[in-house]
Amino acid sequence: MVKEFDIPALPTYLETPKLKEGVMDGEGPFKSAQEFQNPLGFPGEKVDNWQKVAIDKIGEIKSKYRSVQVFLDSCVKCGACTDKCHYFLGSSDPKNMPVARQDLFRSVYRRYFTFAGKYFPKLVGAKELDNDMLDDWYNYFHQCSQCRRCSVFCPYGIDTAEISMAAREVLDVVGIGQKYCNQILGKALTIGNNLGLPEPALRDTLLDLEEEIEEETGGIAVKYPLDQKGAEILLITPSADFFAEPHIDGLIGYGKVFHQDGVSWTLSSYASEGANFGMFIGSYDVMRKAALRIRKAALDLEVSRVMVGECGHAWRVAYSFWNTLSGVGVGAADEFSQKLQDQLDHRYPQPQHIIEYTHDLIQRGKLVFDKSANDDRTVTFHDSCNVARATNMGGILGGQFILPREVIKSVCNNYVDMERSTIKESTFCCGGGGGLLTDDLMEIRVKGAMPRMQALKTVEKDNGVNTLAAICAICKSQFSKVLPKFDFDPYMIVSVHQLVSEAIIMDKRKIEVQEDKSEVD
Amino acid sequence: MSVISIFFTALFYISLIVFFIGMVKKIYQFGITPAPLKIPIAPTPLTQKGVVMRIIREIVLFESLFRSNKWIWLFGWLFHIGLLLILIRHIRYFWPYDLPDIFLLTQSFKYAAFVMVIGLIGLMLRRIFVDRIRYISAPSDYLMLIMLLIIGISGMIMTFTSNHTDIIMVKEFASGLVSFNWKNLPTEVYFLIHIFLVFVLMAIFPISKLLHMPGIFFSPTLNQVDNARSKRHIAPWALKQEKEHAIRLKQILGKDE
Ligand code: SF4
Ligand code: SF4
Numbered sequence: 151m152v153k154e155f156d157i158p159a160l161p162t163y164l165e166t167p168k169l170k171e172g173v174m175d176g177e178g179p180f181k182s183a184q185e186f187q188n189p190l191g192f193p194g195e196k197v198d199n200w201q202k203v204a205i206d207k208i209g210e211i212k213s214k215y216r217s218v219q220v221f222l223d224s225c226v227k228c229g230a231c232t233d234k235c236h237y238f239l240g241s242s243d244p245k246n247m248p249v250a251r252q253d254l255f256r257s258v259y260r261r262y263f264t265f266a267g268k269y270f271p272k273l274v275g276a277k278e279l280d281n282d283m284l285d286d287w288y289n290y291f292h293q294c295s296q297c298r299r300c301s302v303f304c305p306y307g308i309d310t311a312e313i314s315m316a317a318r319e320v321l322d323v324v325g326i327g328q329k330y331c332n333q334i335l336g337k338a339l340t341i342g343n344n345l346g347l348p349e350p351a352l353r354d355t356l357l358d359l360e361e362e363i364e365e366e367t368g369g370i371a372v373k374y375p376l377d378q379k380g381a382e383i384l385l386i387t388p389s390a391d392f393f394a395e396p397h398i399d400g401l402i403g404y405g406k407v408f409h410q411d412g413v414s415w416t417l418s419s420y421a422s423e424g425a426n427f428g429m430f431i432g433s434y435d436v437m438r439k440a441a442l443r444i445r446k447a448a449l450d451l452e453v454s455r456v457m458v459g460e461c462g463h464a465w466r467v468a469y470s471f472w473n474t475l476s477g478v479g480v481g482a483a484d485e486f487s488q489k490l491q492d493q494l495d496h497r498y499p500q501p502q503h504i505i506e507y508t509h510d511l512i513q514r515g516k517l518v519f520d521k522s523a524n525d526d527r528t529v530t531f532h533d534s535c536n537v538a539r540a541t542n543m544g545g546i547l548g549g550q551f552i553l554p555r556e557v558i559k560s561v562c563n564n565y566v567d568m569e570r571s572t573i574k575e576s577t578f579c580c581g582g583g584g585g586l587l588t589d590d591l592m593e594i595r596v597k598g599a600m601p602r603m604q605a606l607k608t609v610e611k612d613n614g615v616n617t618l619a620a621i622c623a624i625c626k627s628q629f630s631k632v633l634p635k636f637d638f639d640p641y642m643i644v645s646v647h648q649l650v651s652e653a654i655i656m657d658k659r660k661i662e663v664q665e666d667k668s669e670v671d
Numbered sequence: 672m673s674v675i676s677i678f679f680t681a682l683f684y685i686s687l688i689v690f691f692i693g694m695v696k697k698i699y700q701f702g703i704t705p706a707p708l709k710i711p712i713a714p715t716p717l718t719q720k721g722v723v724m725r726i727i728r729e730i731v732l733f734e735s736l737f738r739s740n741k742w743i744w745l746f747g748w749l750f751h752i753g754l755l756l757i758l759i760r761h762i763r764y765f766w767p768y769d770l771p772d773i774f775l776l777t778q779s780f781k782y783a784a785f786v787m788v789i790g791l792i793g794l795m796l797r798r799i800f801v802d803r804i805r806y807i808s809a810p811s812d813y814l815m816l817i818m819l820l821i822i823g824i825s826g827m828i829m830t831f832t833s834n835h836t837d838i839i840m841v842k843e844f845a846s847g848l849v850s851f852n853w854k855n856l857p858t859e860v861y862f863l864i865h866i867f868l869v870f871v872l873m874a875i876f877p878i879s880k881l882l883h884m885p886g887i888f889f890s891p892t893l894n895q896v897d898n899a900r901s902k903r904h905i906a907p908w909a910l911k912q913e914k915e916h917a918i919r920l921k922q923i924l925g926k927d928e
Contacts, residue, residue, distance in 0.1 A: 216706040224886030229804035275809030303739035307892035359752040481903035575713035
């Protein structure tokens with residue numbers, strides 16, 4: 151059951167709201183049941199000595215994560231981050247100000263781990279970890295999409311996402327997990343993807359897709375190979391891509407690009423998921439388990455390249471963490487990683503983003519487009535948080551901003567950016583990241599989307615923007631749901647590779663002629 | 672030596688020791704705590720040189736703060752730059768020998784006190800009147816500003832009004848602390864307040880938010896190079912875990928990991 155709530159009006163200018171204490175108080179998202187908790191190694195329900203377990207876990211985390219330790223000690227309460235969170239801007243709840251959110255954690259840390267907090271708790275704002283505090287943790291740390299916008303503006307780079315991940319790990323360890331994330335992780339770790347699509351279902355879906363494309367393109371056989379040993383590229387993509395609009399249109403785009411390049415590629419039924427919700431619950435071990443599946447798939451299928459589809463946090467985990475977690479990259483020590491690294495083709499970055507790949511093909515003149523196919527669209531690009539603030543593309547400074555825009559501009563004639571302070575490293579979150587993409591959190595999702603919607607409204611009015619392109623499965627799902635709440639067309643959200651798909655000219659012969667010509671040149 | 676001089680002399684060393692031990696412990700703790708994952712935040716430098724430049728810009732110009740909020744930036748920056756200039760000017764008091772000529776240059780730094788106090792007042796007003804910042808403030812946040820304000824204002828009273836303190840005595844006392852040649856200190860009330868609070872501040876440095884000073888160098892979002900794909904980054908505890916896991920993997924080879 152979803153509770154009724156006000157949908158914020160879109161202001162002409164984004165203003166910092168007056169504080170309204172307690173508006174987002176509540177129970178938080180649905181709690182995870184035993185059946186989802188235990189497989190991840192967490193207790194099924196709140197343990198009896200939860201307080202001790204929690205404090206011990208805080209102690210462990212702060213000794214394992216420099217980020218947490220330094221961030222807890224360094225905040226000066228300058229307030230620079232207070233008006234940077236989309237959830238605060240949309241909800242006016244002061245506990246959604248990044249520093250106040252961190253303080254739920256920090257005040258407990260102070261109380262149990264610092265001299266000042268032990269002996270002068272009132273003076274330094276140190277607080278007991280009691281039931282009320284624990285409820286606040288569960289509620290408000292599930293109102294953070296770990297988007298890291300606040301961190302960009304903090305003079306010490308204090309990253310609320312790190313604190314919210316740590317808090318969620320503590321909550322999991324005392325037995326209060328979030329249903330959405332933990333249930334999904336269970337599916338990903340057993341069946342291979344978040345949707346729980348088993349191999350036969352996946353195979354069927356892909357066959358249907360092949361047929362559909364063949365019909366649509368008038369007989370061009372674009373293939374979606376599954377578990378094909380010896381393929382060059384293993385594509386790891388969010389399982390949403392196999393399933394629903396607008397995601398699947400992106401998958402169609404990838405297939406067409408691979409087809410035009412003439413490269414052999416495959417999906418894996420064992421690791422049919424790019425998303426790694428282990429990051430959302432802050433668990434290194436769970437995240438690693440999910441990442442190891444990908445290493446295994448790459449080894450089993452003997453591929454020489456690993457590529458990631460359009461998914462924001464999947465790309466963050468792949469780009470920044472895979473090498474650490476499972477040795478997809480360079481320089482790992484253990485046997486399996488070494489084997490993989492010998493197997494990978496290091497002329498390409500490993501892993502590589504599909505945008506990097508398509509961009510490279512465009513640069514080399516390998517793809518031909520009819521841009522006018524997208525002439526009914528005026529496109530703007532939503533920089534997804536994890537891509538924008540936590541990764542790079544193309545190995546050039548700010549490549550994660552440049553490459554997707556260049557790809558879009560190569561396939562469309564009409565492109566406009568939203569207001570500068572709402573894009574690139576300052577991009578506003580879609581409101582659904584960080585494990586919040588669940589119906590029981592609809593209120594915070596809609597409120598948190600407000601700043602992004604406001605910027606979109608402006609370019610809609612001023613420039614006639616009617617298409618919002620994104621490269622993240624969560625963004626796409628979230629926008630499909632919240633766009634209509636703000637009187638936008640829900641179908642205006644598209645994959646970047648959908649735009650590619652619509653403009654690409656699927657004429658193999660023409661491409662070959664072009665290639666010959668360029669060789670003569 | 673008078674009782675009060677003995678008290679302040681002792682307080683100085685105690686504070687200094689607390690400061691020193693506390694800071695070493697904290698920096699050591701920051702240093703040994705591993706950063707298991709690459710988490711640099713955009714705009715992210717791709718090279719080590721870029722990281723160094725980024726930290727320098729943060730420390731000298733408060734770049735992120737500038738991007739964030741011009742008022743906080745202005746007051747924060749004025750306060751810090753004022754404080755820095757004044758600290759430099761104070762070296763003369765602790766210098767146990769004849770003053771080298773270079774110190775003449777720092778003479779005019781005394782006016783930085785105004786800059787510092789203006790910055791502090793601005794920060795204080797924001798803390799009181801902007802509801803968001805009031806909401807996040809604990810008593811210690813105000814207290815810290817008040818202490819700094821009293822230190823700054825008492826110093827200004829001694830420098831710019833007729834309440835001068837015996838500068839020769841100050842110099843003898845202060846340089847005596849450094850060279851272990853202890854002397855009496857002047858007992859004017861402004862001076863006593865001034866140095867009392869300075870010593871207290873020194874002592875609470877390692878247990879307060881003043882830890883942002885070493886903290887900024889250890890912040891993984893700021894100090895990491897964005898090169899995870901080309902260089903493996905792994906924490907000792909994770910490596911240990913990985914090795915143990917590898918042994919287990921060998922035993923179940925062929926089966927699912
Ligand atoms: S949602 Fe984003 S901006 Fe808000 S607190 Fe979390 S990381 Fe910071
Ligand atoms: S910007 Fe950073 S230092 Fe300032 S209040 Fe926010 S988290 Fe604390």
